[in-house]
Amino acid sequence: MQVAACVKWVDLRPEVDRVHGTVRSVGGPGGAGWGISEADRAAVEVALQLGAVWSAPVAVVCAGPVGAEPVLRELLAAGVDRVVRVDTGADQPSHAAAVELAAVLSAGQLGADVVVCGDHSADRGSGTVPAFLAHHLGAAQALGLVRVEPVAGGRVRAVRRLDGGRREVLEAAVPMVLSVEGSVAELRRAPLAATLASGGREVEVRPGRPAHHVEPPRTRPWRPPPRVVPAPAGDHALDRVVQLTGALVERNPPRTVELAPAAAAREILDQLRTWGYLGADGE
Amino acid sequence: MSAGTYPEISFEARMGSVEFRIDEDRAHITVDDTKCRDCSTRGCITACPANLFVPTADGGILFNYEQCFECGTCYLVCNREGAITWTYPEGGHGVVFHRT
Amino acid sequence: MPDVDAIVVGAGPAGAAAALELARAGRSVYLLERGPFPGSKNMYGGVVYGRILDTLVPGWWDEAPVQRWVTRRATMIMTGHQALTVDFRTESWGRPPYNGATAYRPDFDAWLAGKATDAGAVLVTSTTATGLLRDGDRVVGVRTDRPDGDLTADVVIACDGVNSFLAKEAGLYPHTDPANFTVGVKETIALPREVIDERFGVRGDHGVDYEIVGCTGDVPGGGFLYTNTDTLSVGLVLSLPALAAGGTRPEELLRRMKEHPAIAPLVEGGEVKEYSAHVIPEAGYDMMPELSCDGMLVAGDAAAMCLAAGIWLEGVNFAIGSGAAAGRAAARALQRGDTSNEGLAGYRSRLESSFVLADHRKLRDAPHLVMSDLAQRQLPGLACGVAERMFRVDNPEPKPGLRRILRQELKRNGVKVRDVVSHSLRALRTFG
Numbered sequence: 001m002q003v004a005a006c007v008k009w010v011d012l013r014p015e016v017d018r019v020h021g022t023v024r025s026v027g028g029p030g031g032a033g034w035g036i037s038e039a040d041r042a043a044v045e046v047a048l049q050l051g052a053v054w055s056a057p058v059a060v061v062c063a064g065p066v067g068a069e070p071v072l073r074e075l076l077a078a079g080v081d082r083v084v085r086v087d088t089g090a091d092q093p094s095h096a097a098a099v100e101l102a103a104v105l106s107a108g109q110l111g112a113d114v115v116v117c118g119d120h121s122a123d124r125g126s127g128t129v130p131a132f133l134a135h136h137l138g139a140a141q142a143l144g145l146v147r148v149e150p151v152a153g154g155r156v157r158a159v160r161r162l163d164g165g166r167r168e169v170l171e172a173a174v175p176m177v178l179s180v181e182g183s184v185a186e187l188r189r190a191p192l193a194a195t196l197a198s199g200g201r202e203v204e205v206r207p208g209r210p211a212h213h214v215e216p217p218r219t220r221p222w223r224p225p226p227r228v229v230p231a232p233a234g235d236h237a238l239d240r241v242v243q244l245t246g247a248l249v250e251r252n253p254p255r256t257v258e259l260a261p262a263a264a265a266r267e268i269l270d271q272l273r274t275w276g277y278l279g280a281d282g283e
Numbered sequence: 284m285s286a287g288t289y290p291e292i293s294f295e296a297r298m299g300s301v302e303f304r305i306d307e308d309r310a311h312i313t314v315d316d317t318k319c320r321d322c323s324t325r326g327c328i329t330a331c332p333a334n335l336f337v338p339t340a341d342g343g344i345l346f347n348y349e350q351c352f353e354c355g356t357c358y359l360v361c362n363r364e365g366a367i368t369w370t371y372p373e374g375g376h377g378v379v380f381h382r383t
Numbered sequence: 384m385p386d387v388d389a390i391v392v393g394a395g396p397a398g399a400a401a402a403l404e405l406a407r408a409g410r411s412v413y414l415l416e417r418g419p420f421p422g423s424k425n426m427y428g429g430v431v432y433g434r435i436l437d438t439l440v441p442g443w444w445d446e447a448p449v450q451r452w453v454t455r456r457a458t459m460i461m462t463g464h465q466a467l468t469v470d471f472r473t474e475s476w477g478r479p480p481y482n483g484a485t486a487y488r489p490d491f492d493a494w495l496a497g498k499a500t501d502a503g504a505v506l507v508t509s510t511t512a513t514g515l516l517r518d519g520d521r522v523v524g525v526r527t528d529r530p531d532g533d534l535t536a537d538v539v540i541a542c543d544g545v546n547s548f549l550a551k552e553a554g555l556y557p558h559t560d561p562a563n564f565t566v567g568v569k570e571t572i573a574l575p576r577e578v579i580d581e582r583f584g585v586r587g588d589h590g591v592d593y594e595i596v597g598c599t600g601d602v603p604g605g606g607f608l609y610t611n612t613d614t615l616s617v618g619l620v621l622s623l624p625a626l627a628a629g630g631t632r633p634e635e636l637l638r639r640m641k642e643h644p645a646i647a648p649l650v651e652g653g654e655v656k657e658y659s660a661h662v663i664p665e666a667g668y669d670m671m672p673e674l675s676c677d678g679m680l681v682a683g684d685a686a687a688m689c690l691a692a693g694i695w696l697e698g699v700n701f702a703i704g705s706g707a708a709a710g711r712a713a714a715r716a717l718q719r720g721d722t723s724n725e726g727l728a729g730y731r732s733r734l735e736s737s738f739v740l741a742d743h744r745k746l747r748d749a750p751h752l753v754m755s756d757l758a759q760r761q762l763p764g765l766a767c768g769v770a771e772r773m774f775r776v777d778n779p780e781p782k783p784g785l786r787r788i789l790r791q792e793l794k795r796n797g798v799k800v801r802d803v804v805s806h807s808l809r810a811l812r813t814f815g
Binding site: 294296297300301304307317324327329330332333334335352353354356358371375377378379381382 | 488
């Protein structure tokens with residue numbers, strides 16, 4: 001079994017334009033304020049915990065420039081067995097980097113059975129990379145997790161955040177992609193000796209694909225097509241209003257019944273049958 | 284304030300401009316507020332540039348450690364021996380300046 | 384056998400310079416930094432004077448991350464509604480070898496620490512030194528907050544900043560008196576580059592540095608304002624005891640200074656990008672600790688090597704100077720195999736013969752003079768009052784003589800001639 005964590009080299013405190021919402025980073029990659037986000041650090045810790053329970057090696061794959069390597073060596077010192085950096089040159093990791101990440105994680109190269117990611121990158125990322133990876137790896141996905149407990153045999157029990165303060169408890173098995181929130185776990189501190197020794201350890205580098213610019217399709221809210229309604233006939237305005245509102249048309253008034261669930265279901269089915277929505281046999 | 288100028292920012296917005304990598308496990312400031320109850324000066328309240336010390340109704344001091352500049356003003360001005368215990372936060376945590 | 388020849392605690396300017404000198408002398412050195420990167424905990428309120436870098440990093444001006452070169456220096460004396468400015472500019476500070484530069488400390492300190500790692504020092508970030516390891520009275524290493532975090536060395540150089548818990552633990556500070564410290568607060572305010580050029584009358588990479596007296600209300604202190612490429616740094620330096628004694632809060636004093644008619648047009652319309660605060664060892668020479676003990680040296684702010692003497696506000700250059708001297712002295716001691724207090728005595732003698740201790744000793748009285756009530760309140764009132772009377776045209780009254788103006792203004796501001804004379808004599812002895 002191979003456990004992997006996927007991290008991104010980002011500006012941890014980018015400038016966000018208050019009016020337009022555009023994100024601008026201060027100083028280039030490798031600048032002092034760059035690093036890996038809290039959620040990504042949590043992902044590395046979760047990967048280390050899974051690796052410890054399943055006695056599996058742990059790898060970290062990072063999209064970033066050469067300036068990211070000191071931070072990646074820190075991860076080696078913390079107990080990660082292997083670090084692969086997808087070289088994005090001097091540029092910020094782009095969409096093409098995600099494709100390369102998937103290639104590195106896939107069976108041909110690393111062969112990761114479990115991939116743990118942070119849920120969002122700090123530079124206003126959309127959080128789509130984990131789902132993208134799961135699609136490419138043909139793996140199950142459990143995203144936006146607030147708790148991950150390893151169970152024996154390559155399974156995890158996890159808790160996912162839902163809207164309205166609700167939680168979903170789910171179980172997943174390898175192959176799977178997990179994405180975790182930053183609060184899930186705090187990355188363990190590397191022992192001093194390992195930190196000092198990590199300076200000489202190797203970070204494997206894979207060339208990143210040249211970023212080709214893709215214009216994403218424009219998405220708009222769904223609007224139903226317009227339906228032409230004929231103008232009401234009638235000479236007098238009152239007639240037309242009455243026609244529009246349907247005030248004098250005969251209709252069945254709504255019926256309120258209070259029944260036990262089983263009886264209520266039967267009643268609903270009967271009613272649907274009388275309206276002709278269902279066949280006599282309930283099909 | 285004359286028209287056409289930006290209003291002064293709130294204290295929260297001021298502190299919001301600073302990055303703090305908060306250590307959830309350990310507070311690097313602790314206050315023994317039994318000692319603060321008979322302190323007449325309470326210099327920490329006015330002197331702390333991050334406004335982390337607040338008097339409570341019962342005469343104690345409520346403190347926060349999360350948005351600390353780690354400057355040391357509070358323990359330097361504290362005139363009750365041992366009321367404020369102050370250490371540096373764990374390595375990698377605490378304030379991170381970018382443009383100063 | 385210790386783990387390493389030398390441990391330098393703190394990767395600020397002092398620590399980076401010390402590690403650089405040790406690494407160049409062929410010594411193994413660990414440079415510990417508690418922040419995630421060098422400079423992440425550091426702020427200042429002024430200018431980096433780089434002359435000390437000429438020997439350390441030749442051609443530093445081509446590569447150091449500088450915001451603007453200071454070609455205009457102004458000292459402003461203000462009262463509630465008046466301001467008198469002495470404004471000097473020279474183009475010669477805007478070309479090599481330059482004089483002073485404004486810079487963001489996280490950039491500058493990271494650059495200088497990079498020089499040390501290039502020379503072979505090993506930088507360990509996110510690691511706080513929590514205490515000293517000792518063998519009897521001798522310092523033999525430091526304890527860090529990482530798991531299995533003890534580290535031993537022949538010599539430790541404490542460059543751990545103004546709060547220096549290591550120097551205190553080693554017993555080098557006899558006592559800490561809050562009156563020896565000030566706290567600096569600062570806003571970094573974004574404005575378009577062209578607007579800054581226009582408001583401050585500079586072009587290209589030239590910039591301005593203002594020191595301001597009389598802007599701190601009921602708390603003794605001073606103000607500063609300087610230009611970065613596309614931000615301004617505006618701040619105050621405030622006396623700790625006065626703040627603690629119920630003075631106005633720092634951000635309120637800063638707000639008032641920014642509303643002063645002499646400052647408001649310079650800063651208005653800008654957005655606050657970052658607020659910061661830091662304590663300054665104000666008292667200089669008189670608060671300095673013992674500079675060494677068996678197995679340990681102290682440099683930079685940790686040794687109170689920060690010059691806050693009115694028109695001179697310097698710190699980074701003293702940090703680099705003392706750090707480099709500590710590094711050289713430690714390298715020499717390591718070579719001779721004697722890192723006891725006697726073996727490290729070369730540090731103090733190096734500092735004595737350089738600007739680091741010479742300037743501090745010469746200006747030891749300056750902080751007291753600058754923080755005195757006379758300099759803080761009475762002299763600004765007097766200077767602005769005299770200037771206003773001199774430049775005011777009271778026709779049809781004839782112009783008053785300077786002597787009469789002086790006499791009246793002395794009286795109006797409650798200044799005693801005796802005090803002015805005694806202060807002037809002290810100032811002459813100090814600055815002369």
